[in-house]
Amino acid sequence: MEWQSMFRYHKWATQKLLDHVESQDASVFHQxxxxxFKSISETYSHILSVDYIWYKRLTGIEKPEWIEFDVSTVSLTKKAFTKLHVEMEQYFLTLSDDDWNQVLKFTNLRGDSFSNRREEMFFTFINHASYHRGQVTSFLRQFDIAGTPIDYIYFSKESQS
Incomplete structure (x- = not known):
């Protein structure tokens, strides 16, 4: 699957689940x-910071700094994701097939060194966010709130309509 489809799915699932959370009582975000993580807001704070750090690694920065984003409201969280994802997509559009296969070195937050193809690194952060979106759904269920379908197959169906 090409990066464009994966990234469109990532953006769609992020915003769709945030829209669903936003449609609930405002207290749910920090409950x-x-x-x-302790709350949906802390989970999204983590996802957003990790998206940022992977983006910087994908640009060739070996040890990017950890950035905390303002996730005090769902609206601010959605805006932060949108801004970051626009920047990421603009960068990804500049990459050739050879660039996607380029091996980059990076150091994770524990200090472990890695060398991976850019494409593998990209898949890692998409997969990471999917894992944590599942945790957000788990939070909602603990609060007796139904989740919303965000599997790729739903994205594909909605995209075809």
Whole structure:
């Protein structure tokens, strides 16, 4: 699957789930429950910061700094994702097939060194966000709120309409 489809899915699923969270009582975004993070807002803070750090790694920065984004409201979180994703997509559009196969070195937050093809790194951050979107759905279920379908197949169906 080419990067464009994967990235369109990533953007769609991020915004669709945030729209669903935003349609609930505002307190749900910061309500605490048992999961990897204390709340939906903390989960999205993590996803956003990790999207940023992978983006910087994909540009060739070996040890990018960790950035915290303002996720005090769902609206601000959506805007931060949109802004970052526009910047990322503009960069990705400049890459050739050879660029996607280029091996880049990076150091993770634990200090471990890696050398991977840009394409593998891209897939890693898409997969990472999918994992955490599943956790957001778990939060919603703990709050007796139904989730919303965000699997790729739903994106594909909606995109064809």
């Amino acid at each position: 605490e429950a048992k999961n990897s």
